[in-house]
Amino acid sequence: MKRLRISAISYLNTAPLMWDFEHKEVHADFDISYTLPSQCAASLRQGSADLGIIPAAAYASIPDLAILPGVAIASRRAVRSILLVSKVPLEEIRTVALDTSSMTSVALTKVLFEKWWGGARTFTAMTPDIEQMLQTHDAGLVIGDPALRIDRSRYITYDLAEEWIRLTGKSFVFAFWAVRQDALKNVPRDLDLATVFQESRDHGLLPESLDCTASEWGPRLGLSQENVKRYLTENIHYFLDPARLHGMELFFKYAQECGALSTAPPLFFLDAAKAAVT
Numbered sequence: 001m002k003r004l005r006i007s008a009i010s011y012l013n014t015a016p017l018m019w020d021f022e023h024k025e026v027h028a029d030f031d032i033s034y035t036l037p038s039q040c041a042a043s044l045r046q047g048s049a050d051l052g053i054i055p056a057a058a059y060a061s062i063p064d065l066a067i068l069p070g071v072a073i074a075s076r077r078a079v080r081s082i083l084l085v086s087k088v089p090l091e092e093i094r095t096v097a098l099d100t101s102s103m104t105s106v107a108l109t110k111v112l113f114e115k116w117w118g119g120a121r122t123f124t125a126m127t128p129d130i131e132q133m134l135q136t137h138d139a140g141l142v143i144g145d146p147a148l149r150i151d152r153s154r155y156i157t158y159d160l161a162e163e164w165i166r167l168t169g170k171s172f173v174f175a176f177w178a179v180r181q182d183a184l185k186n187v188p189r190d191l192d193l194a195t196v197f198q199e200s201r202d203h204g205l206l207p208e209s210l211d212c213t214a215s216e217w218g219p220r221l222g223l224s225q226e227n228v229k230r231y232l233t234e235n236i237h238y239f240l241d242p243a244r245l246h247g248m249e250l251f252f253k254y255a256q257e258c259g260a261l262s263t264a265p266p267l268f269f270l271d272a273a274k275a276a277v278t
Contacts, residue, residue: 002186005053007043009175010034011144012221012228013081013236014072015213016204017177017197024203029191037102037144037175050183051130051193054102056173056248060261066270068177070198072240074247076171079161079198080235081147083213084109086139086156087131090117097126097133097140104174105143107260108160108251114258116167130155148221148231170247174238179270194270200240 008018021032035043041058043049044065052071059065082105086093096113098106106123113121126133126140130150131197133140140158142150150157164172177197187193203209210232214225221228237244244268252264 004031004050004179004183004186005048006030006032007040007049008032008034009037009040009053009144011037011081012148012213012217013144013232016209016216016232016238017053017071017073017201019204019209020196020200029188029196037104038100039130041103044178044180047180049180051177051179053175054178055102055175056088056251057103057107057255057261059176059178060252060255060263060265061103062178064181065178066181066268067240067271068179068194068197070175070194070240071177071201072174072238072244073175074171074237074240074244075161075165075235076237076243077165078159079172079174080159080231081145082108082141082143082160082174083147083150083152084139084141084158084160085125085134085150085152086158087134088138089156090158093117093121093138095122095124095137095139097124097137099141099143099146100125100129101128102143102174105141105160107255108172109141109258111251111254111258112160112163112167114260116252145221148223164247164251168247168250170250171237171244172251173240173244173248205233205238210269 008014037055040052041054045062046051054160074239113119128142128146130142161172210229214228218225255261256264
């Protein structure tokens with residue numbers, strides 16, 4: 001059997017999910033590469049990866065994927081790492097630079113403007129450099145680690161997860177693990193993929209693991225260790241449970257209505273995919 005090729009995200013919020021792959025022998029069954037969320041999706045689409053943690057929006061555009069149950073990068077409150085950063089109040093924003101790193105946050109931005117904040121904005125894809133974004137635009141969308149580094153005292157900022165939750169009463173799912181169905185034939189029968197990824201998440205959220213992650217990532221991002229731990233335990237929710245699924249389905253519906261996504265895809269999970277290939 002070939003080793004499964006994993007495409008993972010190189011952001012702090014993925015660190016707990018990757019705990020066992022970085023610290024235990026489980027990595028022997030996988031080849032792992034790290035990249036941006038949008039590139040994870042591209043790798044699955046192109047077939048250069050078998051399994052990846054993909055932006056939720058990418059699921060709508062990549063055929064024949066199966067979702068690994070139970071694990072997500074989601075939020076039940078302000079997320080801190082998905083920010084609309086602006087020079088002007090919301091109602092005065094006319095031009096928005098969009099971080100090219102994530103399809104989901106881009107789609108969420110468009111949904112918020114179209115459904116609640118007023119449409120007719122001009123959107124432009126840009127690399128996530130807020131100074132350059134704001135030289136030519138009223139506001140910029142910044143995600144992930146670059147958003148955590150933003151000095152929010154210098155700008156007007158809107159936390160997009162917080163806005164979605166305020167306006168809909170639903171949680172928001174930014175990403176989850178998905179596997180290409182044609183790669184399942186390479187999975188050994190004794191390898192329970194769902195359990196592997198759920199246990200890695202659980203081990204990564206243990207207090208001693210969070211201490212280790214905070215000591216590694218805090219200096220890298222210029223954040224205190226306590227700040228890192230608060231982000232991972234209070235702002236990010238790592239469970240793809242029924243409440244998160246309901247929020248994701250509503251996002252797909254609204255995104256299709258607004259033209260931010262071409263379709264609102266039905267959710268297809270690993271167990272059903274495995275049954276189809278056995």
